Amino acid sequence: HSYQVNHTQCVIVQLMYQINCGKAPLNTRIVGGQTAPAGSWPWQASLHMSGSHFCGGSLINNQWVLSAAHCFQGATASLLTVYVGRQTQGSSNPNEVSRSVSSVINHPNYNSATNDNDIALLKLSSTVTFTNYIRPVCLAASGSSVHSGEDVWVTGWGTLRSSANDLMEVDVPTVGNRQCNCDYGVGRITNNMICAGLREGGRTPGDSGGPLVIKQGDQWIQLGVVSFGIGCARPELPGVYALVSSYMTWINNQISSNQPGFVNFRSSGTDKSLTTSSCFILYLVFVVHSFLLLRARFEEQQLNQAAFVTNRVFLSV
Incomplete structure (x- = not known):
């Protein structure tokens, strides 16, 4: 009987998180690229080491x-x-609380060379009390679908400007993984990743480890964790994020009680990205173009050298 009671309590707590997560009463954002008003992103965390x-x-x-x-x-x-x-x-933050960290759990299959499985969990030394300024975000459940062109939000103190002390926000479109593979090189983007950003360039105010979120109904759902490519401001290179929905089982296995609220996100768009074969064609075009350019430069050098030799012979005569 005690097992049934405890199990029922766990289920109730989990359902409560699913219902109440991702609520931001102070968030009225429509367009971004600016300082975020206090309380707009109540799940945002700032990680400090040695005071920074x-x-x-x-x-x-x-x-x-x-x-x-x-x-x-x-x-x-x-x-x-x-x-x-x-x-x-x-400056001062009247609505903040701080906690030390009791443990850090990196994903066991994290690959620092490829950035695959770039996700981690931090257990705080004690619980925090929820307020309008401190609330949990929902997480995209396993099986969620996200297509290119969805309007998502990135927040952080990161790289929008070097002196950004205030929390920044910006909305950017998702970029299909097939297109993202074209941008970074075929095979670079795995099924555990999601891409977002303006392909024509432009900085994004994300911190490594920060959230990529989207709104569904009245709930904000975290789709990604900032991994790499953020803030580089290089054309045609969107930011790359760890895909949260790929890690539902792993996250729940680490958190035995008060498990996070996982919510199914269903994309309304379609992925119109280039296929991998198209990437290969583009790559061949790039290789041929580079070869022709190098050959033209070589031939120009040869002509210049021949002209120089001819000129020397003429002068010696």
């Missing part, structure tokens, strides 16, 4: 934060502090 902000994260229940594995290579949990409810890095 170094990565972002997202609050997913009252004691766990989701972030990126590459943030914690060689890091010691005891040296980390997590701030939630924080608005600025440069």
